[in-house]
Amino acid sequence: MSAATTRSRTPDRLCAEAVGLARTAAEEAAAPGVVGEHVDVVVEGDRVVTHLFECMEFGYRGWRWAVTVARASRAKVVTLDETVLLPGPDALMAPEWVPWSERLRPGDMGPGDLLPTDAEDLRLEPGYSGEDAPPPNSAVSEEMAELAEAEDAELTAGPPAELPVAPERGSIAAVAEELGMRRARVLSRYGLHVAADRWDEGFGAKTQMAQAAPATCVSCGFLAPIGGSLGQAFGVCANEFSPADGHVVSLAYGCGGHSEAAVMPKPPRPAAPVIDETRVDPFPLRPAPDSGSVPSAPDGTEDLGHS
Numbered sequence: 001m002s003a004a005t006t007r008s009r010t011p012d013r014l015c016a017e018a019v020g021l022a023r024t025a026a027e028e029a030a031a032p033g034v035v036g037e038h039v040d041v042v043v044e045g046d047r048v049v050t051h052l053f054e055c056m057e058f059g060y061r062g063w064r065w066a067v068t069v070a071r072a073s074r075a076k077v078v079t080l081d082e083t084v085l086l087p088g089p090d091a092l093m094a095p096e097w098v099p100w101s102e103r104l105r106p107g108d109m110g111p112g113d114l115l116p117t118d119a120e121d122l123r124l125e126p127g128y129s130g131e132d133a134p135p136p137n138s139a140v141s142e143e144m145a146e147l148a149e150a151e152d153a154e155l156t157a158g159p160p161a162e163l164p165v166a167p168e169r170g171s172i173a174a175v176a177e178e179l180g181m182r183r184a185r186v187l188s189r190y191g192l193h194v195a196a197d198r199w200d201e202g203f204g205a206k207t208q209m210a211q212a213a214p215a216t217c218v219s220c221g222f223l224a225p226i227g228g229s230l231g232q233a234f235g236v237c238a239n240e241f242s243p244a245d246g247h248v249v250s251l252a253y254g255c256g257g258h259s260e261a262a263v264m265p266k267p268p269r270p271a272a273p274v275i276d277e278t279r280v281d282p283f284p285l286r287p288a289p290d291s292g293s294v295p296s297a298p299d300g301t302e303d304l305g306h307s
Contacts, residue, residue: 123191213254
């Protein structure tokens with residue numbers, strides 16, 4: 001360890017004793033009564049010391065007033081360098097700033113809020129804009145338009161140059177707009193996968209409701225199909241009593257409101273009674289003649305069994 005390092009870690013005696021000067025400077029920067037007890041002395045360098053005082057102001061718990069004093073070489077007068085308010089180890093501080101795009105969560109948008117989409121959003125990709133030139137064999141290409149002008153010139157009065165070109169409603173852009181394809185950007189493959197994972201997590205086969213369901217949504221009559229590639233695995237629930245009403249559900253999802261679960265099972269038939277109390281059983285007072293173990297005697301005479 002060098003002598004310069006040893007000197008820098010040892011506080012200057014005059015600077016360390018200038019606690020009164022540091023407190024006066026802190027009270028001038030803050031207010032009387034806000035500066036608390038003297039906490040520590042930090043060596044900043046040769047003849048440079050920082051005095052730390054507790055901050056008693058509300059809302060700044062754990063903060064400290066830091067007053068740095070210094071002394072010139074071979075001088076006996078300590079001068080003031082700076083006074084700042086710094087957080088301590090257990091200071092109450094605001095959380096780290098996070099951009100709004102990372103703070104935003106599903107459901108945070110309200111009426112009137114605008115959510116601009118980034119131009120480089122991975123969930124979107126360029127769609128059909130209609131600005132591409134049609135192929136040479138297209139019905140609205142330049143060659144076909146000139147041919148149409150030449151053919152219409154024989155039937156319509158006027159030079160071909162003044163005749164109207166192919167109608168706008170027959171263009172590729174008009175057909176694409178009619179089919180709903182003329183959008184600046186559409187969902188990319190990544191955007192489709194992200195949406196599918198999010199929907200499956202909320203209303204998928206792994207949820208508790210689906211595990212206890214009598215059947216899946218693929219066989220439910222309340223399932224409204226959707227178009228596109230997502231329609232192969234998802235649909236919209238249209239059962240007002242279902243917890244997923246109006247939500248996009250997986251075809252493997254299910255709930256107790258399944259359309260075929262409404263068929264009530266037949267009530268069980270009671271077992272046949274052991275004693276039938278609705279029927280009268282006749283009981284004779286005398287036994288029948290042929291009920292004994294000895295057969296009856298012929299001609300009505302009784303055989304006593306002796307001579």
